Amino acid sequence: xxxxxxxxxxxxxxxxxxxxxxxxxxxxxxxxxxxxxxxxxxxxxxxxxxxxxxxxxxxxxxxxxxxxxxxxxxxxxxxxxxxxxxxxxxxxxxxxxxxxxxxxxxxxxxxxxx
Numbered sequence: 001x002x003x004x005x006x007x008x009x010x011x012x013x014x015x016x017x018x019x020x021x022x023x024x025x026x027x028x029x030x031x032x033x034x035x036x037x038x039x040x041x042x043x044x045x046x047x048x049x050x051x052x053x054x055x056x057x058x059x060x061x062x063x064x065x066x067x068x069x070x071x072x073x074x075x076x077x078x079x080x081x082x083x084x085x086x087x088x089x090x091x092x093x094x095x096x097x098x099x100x101x102x103x104x105x106x107x108x109x110x111x112x113x114x
């Protein structure tokens with residue numbers, strides 16, 4: 001069995017792509033599409049924060065659902081996270097939306113200026 005050592009970490013700041021890189025030539029997304037994507041991202045972030053909280057809840061006892069509850073719990077957490085994001089969330093989606101719009105505008109400016 002040949003196991004190679006892990007690759008050395010790169011200096012991320014030196015290799016970071018410029019803002020809007022990869023967007024040049026791509027069709028511009030509408031504000032509605034960007035808002036939806038940002039909201040979906042926020043819902044995923046909220047779900048990731050809630051998963052450990054719900055995982056710590058017991059599933060045994062008189063009102064526990066046992067293994068069935070454990071199987072359905074991730075879907076419940078996702079639904080709660082989507083509803084929370086749709087209701088305004090924690091502000092993560094707004095920040096993501098602003099950055100996506102800024103990156104798209106930067107890419108459009110780069111495309112126009114050649």
